[in-house]
Amino acid sequence: MPVLELRGITKIFPGVVANDDVSLSLEPGEIVALLGENGAGKTTLMNVVYGLLAADRGEVLVDGKPARIKSPRDAIDHGIGMVHQHFMLVEPLTVTENIVLGREPGRFGVIDFAVARERVRALSEQYGLKVDPDARIQDLSVGMQQRVEILKALYQGARVLILDEPTAVLTPQEVHELFSVVRSLVDEGLSVVFITHKLEEVMAVADRIVVMRDGRVVGETRPSETDMVGLARMMVGRDVVLRIEKGPSRCGEPVLEVEGLRVLDDRRLEAVRGVSFSVCGGEVVAIAGVDGNGQRELVEALVGLRRPLAGTIRLKGRDVTHAGAREAIEAGISHIPEDRHRRGLVLDFSIAENMVLGDHRVEPYAKRGVMRPARIAQMARERIEAYDVRTPSERVHASALSGGNQQKVVVAREIGRGPELLVAAQPTRGLDVGAIEFVHRQIIAQRDAGKAVLLVSFELEEVMALADRILVIYEGQIAREFAAGEADDETLGYYMTGGGGSKLDGPPSAEVAAGGER
Amino acid sequence: MSESHEALPEQRAWMTLLQKAGAPVVSVLIAIGIGSLIMWISGYDAGAAFAALFKGSLGSPKAFGDTLLRATPLMFTGLAVAYGFRAGLFNIGAEGQLFMGGLAAAYLGVRLGGLSPAVALPAVLVAAMAAGAAWAFVPALLKARIGAHEVITTMMFTYIGKYIVSWLVVGPLKAPGQIPQTEMIGASAQLPRIQSLFSDAALQSLPILKLGRGHMGIFVALLFAVVVWLILKYTTLGYENRAVGFNPWAAENAGISVPSTIVKSLCISGALAGLAGAVEVMGVHHRIFDQFSPGFGFTGIAVALVAKNHPLGVIPAALLFGAMSAGSGTMQLEADVPQKIVLIIQALVIFLIAAESVVQWFIQKRQKEALARAR
Ligand SMILES: Nc1ncnc2c1ncn2[C@@H]1O[C@H](COP(=O)(O)OP(=O)(O)OP(=O)(O)O)[C@@H](O)[C@H]1O
Ligand SMILES: [Mg+2]
Numbered sequence: 001m002p003v004l005e006l007r008g009i010t011k012i013f014p015g016v017v018a019n020d021d022v023s024l025s026l027e028p029g030e031i032v033a034l035l036g037e038n039g040a041g042k043t044t045l046m047n048v049v050y051g052l053l054a055a056d057r058g059e060v061l062v063d064g065k066p067a068r069i070k071s072p073r074d075a076i077d078h079g080i081g082m083v084h085q086h087f088m089l090v091e092p093l094t095v096t097e098n099i100v101l102g103r104e105p106g107r108f109g110v111i112d113f114a115v116a117r118e119r120v121r122a123l124s125e126q127y128g129l130k131v132d133p134d135a136r137i138q139d140l141s142v143g144m145q146q147r148v149e150i151l152k153a154l155y156q157g158a159r160v161l162i163l164d165e166p167t168a169v170l171t172p173q174e175v176h177e178l179f180s181v182v183r184s185l186v187d188e189g190l191s192v193v194f195i196t197h198k199l200e201e202v203m204a205v206a207d208r209i210v211v212m213r214d215g216r217v218v219g220e221t222r223p224s225e226t227d228m229v230g231l232a233r234m235m236v237g238r239d240v241v242l243r244i245e246k247g248p249s250r251c252g253e254p255v256l257e258v259e260g261l262r263v264l265d266d267r268r269l270e271a272v273r274g275v276s277f278s279v280c281g282g283e284v285v286a287i288a289g290v291d292g293n294g295q296r297e298l299v300e301a302l303v304g305l306r307r308p309l310a311g312t313i314r315l316k317g318r319d320v321t322h323a324g325a326r327e328a329i330e331a332g333i334s335h336i337p338e339d340r341h342r343r344g345l346v347l348d349f350s351i352a353e354n355m356v357l358g359d360h361r362v363e364p365y366a367k368r369g370v371m372r373p374a375r376i377a378q379m380a381r382e383r384i385e386a387y388d389v390r391t392p393s394e395r396v397h398a399s400a401l402s403g404g405n406q407q408k409v410v411v412a413r414e415i416g417r418g419p420e421l422l423v424a425a426q427p428t429r430g431l432d433v434g435a436i437e438f439v440h441r442q443i444i445a446q447r448d449a450g451k452a453v454l455l456v457s458f459e460l461e462e463v464m465a466l467a468d469r470i471l472v473i474y475e476g477q478i479a480r481e482f483a484a485g486e487a488d489d490e491t492l493g494y495y496m497t498g499g500g501g502s503k504l505d506g507p508p509s510a511e512v513a514a515g516g517e518r
Numbered sequence: 519m520s521e522s523h524e525a526l527p528e529q530r531a532w533m534t535l536l537q538k539a540g541a542p543v544v545s546v547l548i549a550i551g552i553g554s555l556i557m558w559i560s561g562y563d564a565g566a567a568f569a570a571l572f573k574g575s576l577g578s579p580k581a582f583g584d585t586l587l588r589a590t591p592l593m594f595t596g597l598a599v600a601y602g603f604r605a606g607l608f609n610i611g612a613e614g615q616l617f618m619g620g621l622a623a624a625y626l627g628v629r630l631g632g633l634s635p636a637v638a639l640p641a642v643l644v645a646a647m648a649a650g651a652a653w654a655f656v657p658a659l660l661k662a663r664i665g666a667h668e669v670i671t672t673m674m675f676t677y678i679g680k681y682i683v684s685w686l687v688v689g690p691l692k693a694p695g696q697i698p699q700t701e702m703i704g705a706s707a708q709l710p711r712i713q714s715l716f717s718d719a720a721l722q723s724l725p726i727l728k729l730g731r732g733h734m735g736i737f738v739a740l741l742f743a744v745v746v747w748l749i750l751k752y753t754t755l756g757y758e759n760r761a762v763g764f765n766p767w768a769a770e771n772a773g774i775s776v777p778s779t780i781v782k783s784l785c786i787s788g789a790l791a792g793l794a795g796a797v798e799v800m801g802v803h804h805r806i807f808d809q810f811s812p813g814f815g816f817t818g819i820a821v822a823l824v825a826k827n828h829p830l831g832v833i834p835a836a837l838l839f840g841a842m843s844a845g846s847g848t849m850q851l852e853a854d855v856p857q858k859i860v861l862i863i864q865a866l867v868i869f870l871i872a873a874e875s876v877v878q879w880f881i882q883k884r885q886k887e888a889l890a891r892a893r
Binding site for chain 2: 303304305324325326327329330335337342343344345346347348349353357358360361366369370371373
């Protein structure tokens with residue numbers, strides 16, 4: 001008997017049928033990968049299961065019995081846990097405190113922390129989810145925070161775990177570890193629904209693959225019965241180029257010149273420690289590195305969000321070291337931020353209002369302080385069309401878009417502005433394969449138009465596909481520079497994990513290179 | 519989306535409007551229900567009480583004039599609070615800015631009273647705006663520079679402002695005589711009563727125009743409601759105000775200066791509150807004294823909540839509160855419901871509507887946040 005069964009789930013939003021008569025079942029000990037284009041309805045379906053949304057029709061069965069799930073609380077009571085792409089942890093509290101929150105052991109409102117810690121420790125041992133129970137959330141990496149979320153679901157007694165794009169924010173090493181955790185979960189009899197856009201992950205981890213398109217289930221298969229190209233076709237309905245062709249770069253005048261840049265992070269520690277490089281027009285330079293090696297601070301300094309401690313930044317020969325965000329935009333720097341919800345979008349703004357963010361003072365979108373809604377709407381419609389943002393209209397709030405479509409809005413705005421320099425941090429995070437292909441083409445088109453592109457990505461795949469030159473960043477310094485095609489995954493992984501910093505500058509050992517394996 | 523989905527209903531403007539307006543209306547009805555219950559338990563005739571309340575607020579042109587009279591300052595303070603809210607700022611100190619605006623109007627009104635109204639009226643209004651803005655400027659600067667919370671600082675400035683006025687009306691600005699108040703402002707700086715615009719003959723034939731104490735300030739207030747709405751909707755100033763209110767990090771990324779937006783927003787809020795003081799001085803009391811505002815600045819918070827921070831929503835919300843305040847006198851007089859119960863009912867309505875708004879704000883926010891994180 002399936003642990004979880006969905007029958008004829010239909011969910012309608014104004015102007016959109018997000019789920020159209022969807023049925024799905026999940027056996028005990030099974031990993032089902034839910035695959036589908038951006039806006040196909042995957043998150044909506046799982047939100048229905050988790051009680052965040054009420055379905056218009058259809059029913060959810062747990063252990064063969066109809067379950068009335070009206071809130072996450074009900075879902076948890078039925079043994080269903082969900083880890084969202086954006087975590088819901090309380091930052092200043094410790095790991096243990098977060099995990100037991102809402103279900104604290106103890107009596108008369110006094111929490112028995114010894115018992116709580118012990119339970120958390122036992123759980124984390126059982127499933128190989130290593131994490132320090134006394135660490136504070138704010139001090140943990142994204143991967144660790146995700147573990148805490150999973151532990152929390154397990155602590156609450158989850159037998160079904162829903163993971164919505166869990167790997168979008170992880171480094172390859174962390175993805176690896178997550179997979180072994182997921183495997184140990186199903187070994188213990190739990191079931192997992194795994195949403196992802198990365199086909200190789202689907203092939204690696206899923207028992208069964210369910211593909212959605214336009215709110216419907218359009219197919220089901222198994223990793224043994226298909227390959228990545230077949231999956232992509234099933235998802236998008238056409239053949240997808242997983243790795244785009246590009247000609248050689250024609251390096252023109254230097255556009256960005258960075259010299260001796262030093263930048264402090266929020267804790268006032270030096271995160272960027274003397275970085276020098278340049279990007280010329282007609283070139284894509286990628287910064288490859290493990291998260292937390294100074295990429296964020298470097299990017300923020302370049303786009304005017306963080307004041308450098310020392311060094312210079314020049315754009316087309318002009319000193320922009322101390323330019324603020326506004327001057328940076330006016331100088332022709334566009335920025336696709338790594339976190340679209342925090343920096344990229346105003347979720348309560350319409351798509352049109354989001355599309356004009358940053359250009360909202362200049363013609364043709366505004367004149368003498370008065371905005372021109374008709375112009376803005378027209379521009380938004382053009383970009384929605386060009387970037388295939390799935391939405392009924394440009395007046396829809398950004399919060400009502402699917403994750404991938406939100407990302408498309410940010411990318412469309414930043415590339416559509418026509419910048420001299422595009423600083424793109426994780427530009428394809430959360431996009432489906434078809435959309436990735438499109439965005440990659442746009443980035444190459446920027447390059448071929450003689451513009452400069454600085455790509456920051458944790459995805460070696462993406463780095464290798466786009467970059468003309470690769471700078472490996474490690475602990476705030478450029479550890480090594482490679483020309484396109486000069487380095488493979490393993491070599492990059494070796495330098496990304498500090499291999500180049502040690503004295504033995506020999507060939508990468510198999511152990512270290514595992515960090516870059518996919 | 520596939521073609522089959524296209525026939526779906528889109529959210530129409532009137533549907534959204536109904537959704538937005540529905541909740542406050544329901545709240546008022548519930549408040550009336552609870553109010554009746556309280557009166558019934560206390561042995562009063564609830565029916566008669568509400569009939570009197572209605573009579574005193576809308577029952578005659580004169581009563582309606584009283585409603586307009588009370589609604590006028592509330593429209594300004596409601597707008598003030600709403601504008602700040604839209605930048606994520608809680609200007610709890612509109613009362614202090616109102617006092618400063620009133621003070622500026624009372625001071626200049628005396629000095630410019632001799633000029634023609636075409637000069638004196640705008641000059642006094644602008645001065646009141648400047649005074650209100652100035653009173654918000656220091657808290658704004660503290661917020662923008664060192665993050666001092668505006669709830670604390672604007673409140674502090676309210677006390678300071680009120681005490682300054684208390685001192686001035688017994689000291690330097692005291693008019694000759696026993697009563698601690700300033701001199702009367704000149705006629706050309708006064709906002710005339712609405713009925714004074716019409717000839718006696720017109721008033722005779724159209725008694726509906728006899729709006730009693732209702733004065734021209736209401737038109738200024740309506741004008742400003744529309745102006746604030748236009749600012750928020752169609753200008754870069756309003757756009758940046760809203761962007762900072764919703765997501766300061768994304769705003770910053772788009773080159774919007776969060777500190778300067780905070781300063782601008784609180785100062786505009788202060789200017790609007792200053793106008794509330796000005797219309798009270800120019801249209802009602804014609805001078806300033808210690809207790810010239812019964813807390814219009816604080817009621818403005820409730821007005822903004824009921825209006826869901828929409829500038830045009832402030833108009834009906836202010837009228838509602840104005841009506842309650844205008845009708846309460848009649849209610850006491852004619853239905854023999856003591857002042858205490860009138861106050862309880864007033865508080866109930868405010869409480870319920872405000873609570874509803876707050877609760878709904880929190881629910882929506884939490885739901886939205888949960889859903890936003892889910893993507
Ligand atoms: N709260 C909402 N209001 C209106 N429409 C919504 C809302 N949430 C989702 N939608 C719409 O429902 C559709 C499905 O969205 P959903 O988030 O489920 O997609 P998804 O498959 O998770 O996509 P992605 O891969 O981009 O995350 C989209 O067209 C989206 O615009
Ligand atoms: Mg999704």
